[in-house]
Amino acid sequence: MIDEFTNSNSIDTISHLIQLAVAPVFLLAGVAGVLNVLVNRLSRIIDKSEKLTEKLEAHREDKLIDKKSKLIRVQRTYMSLRITNMNFAILSCTLTGLLIALVIMIIFLSAFFDFNGSNAISTLFIMAMGSFIIALSLFLKEIFMAYKYFKGRFNLPL
Numbered sequence: 001m002i003d004e005f006t007n008s009n010s011i012d013t014i015s016h017l018i019q020l021a022v023a024p025v026f027l028l029a030g031v032a033g034v035l036n037v038l039v040n041r042l043s044r045i046i047d048k049s050e051k052l053t054e055k056l057e058a059h060r061e062d063k064l065i066d067k068k069s070k071l072i073r074v075q076r077t078y079m080s081l082r083i084t085n086m087n088f089a090i091l092s093c094t095l096t097g098l099l100i101a102l103v104i105m106i107i108f109l110s111a112f113f114d115f116n117g118s119n120a121i122s123t124l125f126i127m128a129m130g131s132f133i134i135a136l137s138l139f140l141k142e143i144f145m146a147y148k149y150f151k152g153r154f155n156l157p158l
Contacts, residue, residue, distance in 0.1 A: 013111060016111065020107050024104050024125075025104065027100055033140075034132075034135065037139075038089050038093055038135070041086055042083065042087070045079055045086060049076060049079040049080070049083065056069060061081070078145075082142060082146070082149070085138055085142050085145065086142055089134075089139050089142065092138065093131075096128050099125075100128050102125045103125050103128065107121060
């Protein structure tokens with residue numbers, strides 16, 4: 001098996017495998033970039049949520065339970081929804097990266113162990129794209145949630 005990779009034909013085979021793996025590797029780099037954006041967004045939401053919690057604690061210490069405290073609680077609840085949304089987007093994007101990495105691995109393993117991995121590669125790639133679509137959809141949902149928050153039009157029960 002390994003001896004097959006020592007002749008000149010095998011060098012062509014290896015270079016062809018590398019060419020096949022380049023596109024998924026670039027896709028993986030793109031997914032990593034999106035994942036970075038999602039994590040940064042989550043970090044900003046968490047920071048805002050922590051500031052709201054500090055404000056609420058200050059109101060409790062001053063024994064001020066008024067309309068402003070209610071508003072802060074509603075805002076924190078909304079931030080919690082946004083955090084949950086971003087966590088699912090990050091999970092989906094991470095799953096995309098894992099599935100693409102599996103595609104790359106199967107490309108090489110199928111040549112190394114001489115089996116037809118085309119069905120597995122196709123299935124994993126379709127799953128990766130589905131997961132990426134979900135991640136981007138959740139990111140889009142977060143953008144709309146942030147816009148609603150900015151405009152103060154979030155309608156949550158008190």
